[in-house]
Each structure stands twice: as C-alpha cells, then as structure tokens.
Amino acid sequence: MSSDVASSLLRRRIASSPGVKMSGGTTGALLYSVSAAVLGMFQFGYNTGVINAPRTFIENFIREQYDASPALIFSVIVSIFAVGGMIGCPFASWMLEKFGRQKALLFNAAFGVLGAVLMGFSKMASSVEMLIIGRFLIGINCGFATTASPTYVSEIAPLNMRGAFGTVNQLAVAFGMIFGQILGIDVILGSNEGWPWLFKLAVLPSAIQCFMLPFAPESPRFLLLGVRDEERAREALTKIRGNSEIENEINDMHAEDQAARQEEKFTIMDLFRIQALRTPLVIGIVMHLSQQLGGINAVLYYSATIFVSAGLTEEDARLAVIGVGSTLFVMALVSIPLMDRLGRRTLQLVGLGGMTVFSVLMTIAFFTYENNKTMSIFAVIFTFLYVAFFGVGPSSIPWMILSELFGQGARSAAVSLGALVNWFANFIVGLSFIPMSDALGNFVFLPFTVLLILFFAFTYFKLPETKNRTIEEVTALFKK
Template identity: 80%
Template structure:
C-alpha cells in the first residue's frame, strides 16, 4: 500500500549523521507549499479506496458493453490492478523528471497527467468504453506512483530539519484522508449507484486540478536550486520565502557541507546491490519487508472490503457503509503509530503488526466460515478493522523506512528504487488475483495470506536488525 514517506524518511535518517541545519518554523509559505504537494498523496489514497464500493455497478457496465460470455470478474480485476502497473512506471518517472526539471515542475506535470486520467475514467460510461476506463485507471496509477516519490521528496526538502519528521507524516495522513473520502462518497445516497460511479471516479480530477492552480505559486525546493541547478541566488530567495526570515546562511552552508560529504561516498547502481554480499543481504531484507506489506493481503481489503463484507453476510448497502471504517482505521493508526516508531523501534512494531494481522486474518476466516450466524457477520467486520489496525501499527510505514536505514547514502537511492518497484508489483499481483482466489477458495480466501504472514513474521524475527538509535555506520557494519 503506501510508498508515501520514502524521501521524507530518507532525509530523517540522514539527519542523524549530518550537521544541524538552522531551525526555522512554520510559515504561511511553507504550509502552502506542503499543501500543494500532498494533494498528490491525497490522490493516491482516493484512488486506492475509490474502486471498492462501485464494483457491482462497474461490473454491470462491463456486462452492458460485452457479450454474456465475458469474464466480468477478470475484467474488473484488470481495472483494479492496472492502477499498480501505472504506479510501477510513475515511480522511476518521478525520480528522473524531478532531477531534470526540478521538484515543482515535475509535480505540475504529474498534476496534468492526473487530470487526463480522471477525465478518461469520468467519461468512460458516456463513451460506452471499458477500454477508456482501463486506460484512465492506468494513467491515474502513473500519477499516483509519481506522487508517492515526488511529493515526499518535495515536502522533506522544503520543511525545516526539526519539523521534517512531522511534515513527513502529513503524506501518510493525506493518503488515509483521501481513502476515507472516497469510501464516504461511494455510499448509496451519494455516488454509489449505476449513474453515480463515473462521477465518483471522475472526482479524481479535483486534487490534480487544484494542484495545477496552486503549484505555479509554490516555491521550488531550495535544495534542488542549490545542489542540482547550482543557482544559489534563487535558492536563497526561495529559502527566505519559505522560512520567513533572511537568516538562512547556516542552512545554505549545511546544504553545501552535506553535498560535499555525499560526493565523497562511493556510488552504487542497482546491479551493484545484487553483486556485493554486504549490499545484497540488506536489500533482500528490504525486499521481504515490502513483500510483507503487500502479500499479507492488505490491498485485498482496501480494494475489495465491500466484497468481503458481503461474503460475510452483510447487505450491500451496509457493506458499503462498513468500508468507511477501513479507511478511518488507517487514518487513526497513522496518528497512533507516529510517536511509537522511535519509542518502541522498527523491528518491534513490524513484529507486532505482522503478528496481529496473522491472528485476525485467521479470525476473519473463521467468521466467514460461520457467517450463517448473524453475530459472526458483525465479528467479520470487527476482525477486518483490527487486521487493518495492526497493519497500521508497523507494516504500513516501516518497509519504506527500513531501506533508507539499512543503506548508506551511496547505495540508498538504488535500494529505495528497488523497494518501490517490488512494492508496486506485489500490489498489482494482489489486485489481479484476489477475485479469482476468492472464487476458487470461497470463505478460505485469506488462508494464503495467513500462511505468508507467518513466514514474514518468522523472517522478520530472525533477520531484521533493530535500527532505532543506530547510525548508518553501525547498521551497515552488521552486513560487512
């Protein structure tokens, strides 16, 4: 699910080994810049949650366009999962454009891409084209994959060091807020209908259109202007505006020091990560952490919770309302987990999260199996909420954090790129296979996820080192 805090976490981690940059506080220009950027993360959350409630109506649309022999469930699975294929393309595209054109211009281009995807989805029913819906969903996936890389990078670079962690969490909160908004809009009395679902999907135009209006007035990243564009005058102007003060010399100097230190480090490519054993080991750990986030089944719940609740015996109208609780639980746990990460440690929270998900995936299976009892239908919903809650404890954010803490600066960018690609690919696999698995396994559909969760828990227990309060040198030394 969420690649939302990669760059922010990267910079938080670097702060343990860099000089102290000048403080700075919250200003109107800073809040404006962050708001413009995190609209991309809200878009990601919205389009993750929006496809859940209108499944029945979209399937009706597919039947109307194709012959009676069409595999409607498979086509719907493609509509869901093509989003992740777009995400796999959007992530590296964001890294490339952000370095070539700057953070702000890259975000603006991505906003235009988002508008295009939303228009295609919104007009697909009017055009009578399922293909148009699939292409629109793919393009909005590119937009969201792009946002999960570019938005946290921009936010982390404009935020003052002492507030960088707090502003980094805004990305995760925006994702959860977008998801809840999509689920609320998908209920029957709003846009959950045969006539309303194109409007529901088309509302994705709003975050991107608002970004198009806001970004031209937002400052460029001072870090990009200084270190990539080599324009210190513009960097000073931008930083003065963001900080609300002309006393920025210390921060400018610290950027120069950090850049000089980075240039002294040996650079590693993606292929180097697989060639050298001291890099291969932490990479494998990071990859498994990303797989544990996705193959534990969380996106099966985020994409198909209404289907799960209907299978548990709830009426469709009630099930659509219950899906709101899924996004709400993620939002609450995003708030709860923020102070726990540095207090309890990454390894502990990952183990607690995976362990809780394992327990409640088993209980969800029991509830689905005994759904003839109306009480168990209620428990199926409760167990699903608790499953999502434990996901929010650790597996939601720690896989993105851990790669930035297992590698030094010379290898970190390549490692994070591999992690993002693995995450989006696993997202695609879950989105594509859940409905066929559900048809084949029925009430036992979560057992494969349970088995994988157990394996991920065992792997984490024996292989994942604790990185809390450790410097990069201390962590990397473990693998040499």
C-alpha cells in the same frame, strides 16, 4: 481536498507533535507548498479506496459492453492501477532530477487530470477501454506522487519538523481513502447513475495542484545542489522560512554535498553483486513484500465484496468500508509517536503478528456466519483490527527501512527497487484476489495467513533495529 483542508490538517498534525511549536519556522509559504504537494498523495488514497464500493455497477457496465467475464475485467481495472504505479515511480525519480521538484509535481498534476477525465467519462462514451486506460494513467500519476511528494516535502521542511511534516503524506493517503469511501455509499454516489462521478471527482485534486504549484517555490536543496544556483536557493529558502536567517541550512547543504561527493556510488546491479549490499536489499524487499502480500490491498480494493460474502447487505457493506479507511487514518496518527519510542523492528513484528491472528479470526468468522449470524458483525470487527495492526508498522516501515539500511551512495538505487517491488506485489494481489476468492471461498485469506507467518519469522531473525543508530552503525552490521 482543498488547500484549506490540507493546511488545517497539517497545522493540527504539527501542533500535536512533541516539541514542535507553530511559531518555530512554520510559515504560510511552507504550509501552502506542502499542501500543494500532498494533494498527490490524497489522489493516491482516493483512487485506492474509490474503486471498492461501485464494483457491482461497474461490472454491470462491463456486461453491457462485453460477453467476457465482468469479474475478470474488473480485476484488470483494479490491478492496472498498480502497473501504472510501477511506471510512475522510476519516471518520477528521473523527472525530479532532470526538471526539479516543483516542475515535476506540476507535470504530474496535469497528467492526473487526463487520467481522471478518461475514467469519469468512460460510461458516457460506452467505453470500458477508457476506464482501463484512465485507471492506468492515474496509476502512473499516483506512483509518481509516492516518490515526488515525500521528496519535495522533506526538502523544504525545517530539520526539527521533518518527521512531523513527513507524516502528512501518510495522513493525506488515509484521508483520500476515507473521502472516496464516503462518496461511495448509496445515498451519495454509490449508484448506477452516480459511480461515474466518483471518477470525475478525481479531477479535483490534480486540477487544484495545477493552480497551486506554479506559486510554490522550488526546493532550495535542488536549486543549490542540483543546478548550482545559490542565489535562487537563498531566495526560495528565505521565502519558505519567512526570514533571512538561513546560513546554517545553506552550510548544512554544502556539507551534505561534499560528503556525497566523497562516497562511492552504487548501481542496482551492485546491490545484487556485493554481499554487504545484497543482505540489506533482501531484507528491505521482503519488508515491501510483507506490506502487500499480507493481503492488505485485498481488503482496501475489495472490502465491500468481503463484507457482502460475510453476510452483510450491499448497503451495510459500503458503510462498513468507511471504517477501513478510518481505521488506517487513526492508526497513522497513533503509530507516529511509537516509531522512535518502540523502534521499527518491534512495530513491524507487532503489526505482522496482529495481522496473522486476525486473518485467522476473519476466516473463522467467514466460515461460520451462515450458522451464526452474529459472526457477520465479528467478521467486520476482525477486519478492522487486521487493518489496525497493519497501520501499526507494516503500512509505513517498509517505505522508510531501506533508507535506513543503506548509505547515501546506494540508497537511491535501493529505495527505487523497493518501490518497484512494492507496486508489482500490489498488482499481483489486485489481479489475483477475485479468482482466489472464487476458488477458495471463505478460506481466501489462508494463503495470506501463511505468508504473514513467514514474513514474521523472517523479520524476527533478519531485521536489525535501526532506532537510535546512525547509518554508519547499521551498514557496519552487514559488513561483518
């Protein structure tokens, strides 16, 4: 995705946000910087979606090199991405504080180029190992991006536009997924000759970042509070805002710094040891588990396989896969205004409830299509609706809820632990779905249905509503 596309997408998103005007602090420097950063999230979406369509051709490639089960090795190729993500998240946290936001993003972009090159040239080298290692490295790159990009974007965005700019990360993920799925159809790169190019093209987002990021300013917040260089912070903020009226923002940063110094710092072990911290931690972790163990990545990684098992031809299945990414993209747009209107708890319950219903209907459609061919169509429709309800709440709420359940002293540790759990659950689903599918056949989604019911019950009884509540009000609930 070029910077022009990212900027255009960003402009449309901001322009459609209530109360946001393009002239109110949105400058070329700001759009440029945000576009450069969210290319990492585009990379994340692309590599989540691109592995789906070429499964048959990759398994043929594996079969040419090994006598081992190609399905098992393909599961490793899919799931090793999440192992990389588990490493990338905490690594990003360290890099962001040690070297700054801009340099950390630039390092990660160069790392992404390396992973994409290994994947893209694995067939030419007749090396399955290159594909696995490249997929692992691009997983580190994407895990890093899921921490670094939102941090940088939130710190350079004007306060009154922070919500609108924050949504661009989710939109970039969905757009990257759609782009990868479109390229994977038969007439483009969904062929035995074309699939290596699907991975070679993963070089582009990271390569474009390598060219763009050196011209993007460092986060003024990091310069002021991280390295104590107020002069450079003022220069960066003036460039981003396009004017010198920055005193209020500088003063706000100083006030935030002073408040943070007065607040007690907590470690990850403290989160487990202290009751008032342990309860919200368990809630946040279960929210992350509900996102992954509800089965969404089984659909994102293996929807082509799922649609073929439901009676579609491989060509039709690859076309239907595009609908999965498109549904996520549309729901990312739809859910944004609902987040503050209906609240986190309500949207999470609606999302989990809808996923439960349509996972049951998907199972019925899979089981009956052999006797009724029209059920193949319903299987696809139910899958889209399952994905749509995921987009209502479970796609984004787990990533934001921990920051709303903890005060500043414990927030960093809690968010890092939540991200680690999320990527680990992602790995479990990616590795286990094919063996589960072989063992359970058309009933493969029933374990996810049971877990969704449990997650719904937990959310109903345990998750407090954080809408319109201050951090102090929320944390006070767990001190009672």
